[in-house]
Amino acid sequence: MTSAAPQDAQPRLRAGVIGLGWAGQQHVAAYAADPTVDLVALSAMEEHLLEQFGEQHQVPGRYQDWKQMIAEAELDIVSIATPTFLHEPMAIHALGAGVNVITEKPMAQDGEAAGRMVEAARKAGRVLDVSFNHRRRGDVAALKTVVDSGVLGKLYYAKTGWIRRQGIPGLGTWFTKAQSSGGGAMMDIGIHMLDMTLHLMGEPEVTAASASTHAEFGPLGRGGSGFGISQVEEGAPFEVEDLATAFLRLDGGGTLLLESSWAQWIPNDLCYVTLYGADGGATIEWGAPTGPKITVWTEVAGIPAELHPAVGEDGHHAAAVADFVAKVRSGDVTEHDGSLPHRRARVIDACYASAKAGTEVAVQA
Numbered sequence: 001m002t003s004a005a006p007q008d009a010q011p012r013l014r015a016g017v018i019g020l021g022w023a024g025q026q027h028v029a030a031y032a033a034d035p036t037v038d039l040v041a042l043s044a045m046e047e048h049l050l051e052q053f054g055e056q057h058q059v060p061g062r063y064q065d066w067k068q069m070i071a072e073a074e075l076d077i078v079s080i081a082t083p084t085f086l087h088e089p090m091a092i093h094a095l096g097a098g099v100n101v102i103t104e105k106p107m108a109q110d111g112e113a114a115g116r117m118v119e120a121a122r123k124a125g126r127v128l129d130v131s132f133n134h135r136r137r138g139d140v141a142a143l144k145t146v147v148d149s150g151v152l153g154k155l156y157y158a159k160t161g162w163i164r165r166q167g168i169p170g171l172g173t174w175f176t177k178a179q180s181s182g183g184g185a186m187m188d189i190g191i192h193m194l195d196m197t198l199h200l201m202g203e204p205e206v207t208a209a210s211a212s213t214h215a216e217f218g219p220l221g222r223g224g225s226g227f228g229i230s231q232v233e234e235g236a237p238f239e240v241e242d243l244a245t246a247f248l249r250l251d252g253g254g255t256l257l258l259e260s261s262w263a264q265w266i267p268n269d270l271c272y273v274t275l276y277g278a279d280g281g282a283t284i285e286w287g288a289p290t291g292p293k294i295t296v297w298t299e300v301a302g303i304p305a306e307l308h309p310a311v312g313e314d315g316h317h318a319a320a321v322a323d324f325v326a327k328v329r330s331g332d333v334t335e336h337d338g339s340l341p342h343r344r345a346r347v348i349d350a351c352y353a354s355a356k357a358g359t360e361v362a363v364q365a
């Protein structure tokens with residue numbers, strides 16, 4: 001009879017978190033709840049947040065200078081949850097210092113920056129991961145089990161989208177500046193839907209994109225929300241899109257429609273993935289007032305049937321961070337060098353290039 005190794009047998013990992021906005025706070029909570037990890041250092045610009053989370057979780061190292069943290073805190077792992085344009089320099093520096101890295105999504109402001117991060121991970125022989133917390137949802141996990149059972153047959157089409165009623169994060173912060181965010185709704189929330197849908201479909205390659213972008217709310221100062229703690233620059237121009245739509249070609253002949261919007265004239269926020277297979281279809285849909293719901297259309301004993309598989313617990317950031325920790329412990333750095341999120345970044349690049357050119361654009365291999 002084999003017995004699981006006691007948790008105490010795991011080598012303890014020393015963890016740090018850079019950035020203490022909403023995203024960074026999720027990583028702090030995940031490490032603090034993991035008995036095999038010591039959360040030893042935090043870095044952020046806000047002294048009061050260093051104090052608050054440092055005290056709450058008894059974190060000894062508190063730094064406004066993230067490079068000093070990397071130099072002094074003897075970290076095994078670090079979460080980077082800062083404005084997107086900072087992911088690349090912070091990750092490359094940490095990897096170069098021998099630290100395994102998980103960044104928030106999106107991985108970087110564009111595919112080139114993401115590619116440089118992958119190179120740095122390979123050179124350092126360290127894990128590079130990206131936190132795609134939404135694929136850890138209970139409904140996504142349930143639908144993945146359904147898809148993997150083969151009951152839907154060959155998947156050849158999918159539609160996915162995240163449309164907010166009023167959800168432009170931080171109008172006038174880094175979120176709405178092109179250089180610091182890399183893009184708007186597609187980069188911020190479309191990336192979650194793209195990741196989730198390709199994951200559900202079994203990771204087909206996206207070969208080409210035909211996309212359009214629009215900015216009808218942000219430039220007028222409409223559609224803003226309270227997300228993000230970073231400083232608002234009064235009068236800063238709105239430089240990104242608040243709506244993006246994309247038609248994506250998949251290898252094997254399949255197609256995927258993706259829509260992402262920070263603000264729309266709709267009654268409630270809407271988030272969905274719909275899969276079309278040769279033997280069945282399925283959808284997950286959430287957002288007020290319906291709440292999370294999963295539906296599968298197929299046949300049972302030759303009779304058309306509508307099924308509602310039970311949905312388990314959401315994993316959220318805790319599951320994404322636990323997965324990162326497991327990857328680090330596995331020692332398998334070649335499998336976990338950031339290549340998958342890099343591919344996601346190249347798809348987004350192709351979407352923006354297509355929107356700019358007004359034609360279909362191939363996704364860079």
Ligand SMILES: NC(=O)c1ccc[n+]([C@@H]2O[C@H](COP(=O)([O-])OP(=O)(O)OC[C@H]3O[C@@H](n4cnc5c(N)ncnc54)[C@H](O)[C@@H]3O)[C@@H](O)[C@H]2O)c1
Binds near residue numbers: 020106
């Ligand atoms: N996975 C998700 O669901 C999710 C949700 C929100 C944000 N995000 C992502 O997380 C990242 C951060 O977003 P946010 O909403 O938390 O941002 P935010 O603006 O609210 O917070 C940014 C944090 O980064 C810190 N920071 C900035 N520059 C720094 C520096 N030089 N040194 C140390 N700290 C620095 C700030 O002090 C602040 O604590 C972004 O990439 C965003 O796309 C992901």
